[in-house]
Amino acid sequence: MYIETITLTNYRNYSKLALTFDEKVNVIIGQNAQGKTNLMEAIYVLAFTKSYRTSKDKELMMWDESYARIEGTVFKRNYHVPIEMQFQAKGKIAKLNHLEQKRLSHYIGALNVVMFAPEDLNLVKGSPQVRRRFIDMEIGQVKPIYMHHLGQYQKILKQRNHLLKDLQRRKTTDTTMLDVLTEQLITHASEILRRRFSFLALLLTWAQPIHSGITQAKEILTIDYDATIAIDKTASLADIKQQYDETFNRHRQQEIDRGTTLYGPHRDDLIFYVNDRNVQTYGSQGQQRTTALSLKLAEIELIKHEVGEYPVLLLDDVLSELDRHRQSHLLNTIKDKVQTFVTTTSVNDIEHETMQSATIFHVEDGEIVREERGDT
Numbered sequence: 001m002y003i004e005t006i007t008l009t010n011y012r013n014y015s016k017l018a019l020t021f022d023e024k025v026n027v028i029i030g031q032n033a034q035g036k037t038n039l040m041e042a043i044y045v046l047a048f049t050k051s052y053r054t055s056k057d058k059e060l061m062m063w064d065e066s067y068a069r070i071e072g073t074v075f076k077r078n079y080h081v082p083i084e085m086q087f088q089a090k091g092k093i094a095k096l097n098h099l100e101q102k103r104l105s106h107y108i109g110a111l112n113v114v115m116f117a118p119e120d121l122n123l124v125k126g127s128p129q130v131r132r133r134f135i136d137m138e139i140g141q142v143k144p145i146y147m148h149h150l151g152q153y154q155k156i157l158k159q160r161n162h163l164l165k166d167l168q169r170r171k172t173t174d175t176t177m178l179d180v181l182t183e184q185l186i187t188h189a190s191e192i193l194r195r196r197f198s199f200l201a202l203l204l205t206w207a208q209p210i211h212s213g214i215t216q217a218k219e220i221l222t223i224d225y226d227a228t229i230a231i232d233k234t235a236s237l238a239d240i241k242q243q244y245d246e247t248f249n250r251h252r253q254q255e256i257d258r259g260t261t262l263y264g265p266h267r268d269d270l271i272f273y274v275n276d277r278n279v280q281t282y283g284s285q286g287q288q289r290t291t292a293l294s295l296k297l298a299e300i301e302l303i304k305h306e307v308g309e310y311p312v313l314l315l316d317d318v319l320s321e322l323d324r325h326r327q328s329h330l331l332n333t334i335k336d337k338v339q340t341f342v343t344t345t346s347v348n349d350i351e352h353e354t355m356q357s358a359t360i361f362h363v364e365d366g367e368i369v370r371e372e373r374g375d376t
């Protein structure tokens with residue numbers, strides 16, 4: 001799939017912008033603070049309905065404006081699919097084929113995007129939250145039902161934590177409600193865990209050969225899922241449920257004493273190993289980068305496998321962070337099959353060959369001009 005056109009209205013520093021993209025590589029060049037990341041973010045928001053930079057949708061609206069709109073046309077399975085996200089003070093609206101979608105989970109997946117930004121190099125070194133977000137977003141865009149379970153889980157978790165705090169402070173002694181919430185929590189926790197296990201197993205089947213390719217077969221990548229319950233990665237949904245059930249029963253008093261939910265996917269983590277050594281603890285910065293890169297490239301293949309088409313790849317300010325070897329590995333992998341958007345402040349940061357065949361856009365203060373190439 002690829003994005004054919006995008007129109008932004010009052011989106012961050014773009015008052016009005018209409019662009020037609022190339023189905024292969026699009027390079028966005030501009031000085032700092034001109035709007036490169038804003039354009040990448042707009043594409044991301046069009047895919048995921050929310051930003052990765054802020055949880056406050058209001059920030060997406062141009063200052064002093066009351067709404068923001070992103071419209072796009074996606075070429076997918078031989079159709080031109082119009083999609084649209086609109087943000088207003090009273091909320092957001094997602095439209096697919098001009099029709100408003102009641103549930104965002106029905107909209108997500110219309111456009112598949114894989115983003116690789118400097119923050120992603122933190123995937124290995126950063127907090128567990130970064131890794132959980134990574135898997136949640138990636139599973140969500142190929143399996144919309146996952147987003148439903150995640151949303152429900154977070155809602156129930158909040159209520160349960162609130163109740164545990166009340167029990168801890170003895171504002172209430174009624175534990176019947178705790179049982180109800182625990183049962184509901186387990187239903188969604190088990191679905192989440194089961195899907196995370198399957199996703200990781202699938203992701204690894206691509207990440208391993210990719211990682212090996214980048215490191216010239218010197219490194220083997222493995223991923224471990226660090227769950228708060230003792231469970232095998234191949235366990236059935238029923239077994240996971242039972243294990244959660246036993247865990248919550250056994251630790252009921254501990255959770256009341258602490259006033260919070262101590263078990264569940266919201267506390268799980270991923271551990272990456274290279275040649276059986278924990279990359280977070282022992283890996284060099286280069287190994288951590290390679291791991292992040294392998295995972296992102298694997299994601300592209302996983303989406304192709306699940307959805308039937310390659311996603312759109314966003315490389316925001318990231319090529320200059322990679323050495324020439326990793327850069328050319330990345331560019332060779334995507335060449336000719338994945339629509340790619342690359343931002344950079346300097347053309348010198350990007351491999352010559354890629355630049356020659358790319359469509360170039362120049363950004364300056366909320367205006368973007370497509371470079372007309374005289375190379376006939």
Ligand SMILES: Nc1ncnc2c1ncn2[C@@H]1O[C@H](COP(=O)(O)OP(=O)(O)OP(=O)(O)O)[C@@H](O)[C@H]1O
Binds near residue numbers: 012030035038062
């Ligand atoms: N809601 C908004 N309304 C208007 N302008 C905004 C809004 N949010 C951000 N901006 C402005 O958008 C400008 C461009 O930001 P952007 O993050 O896209 O920069 P960039 O071109 O990617 O630069 P860098 O290379 O430094 O990352 C900034 O000057 C910022 O002040």
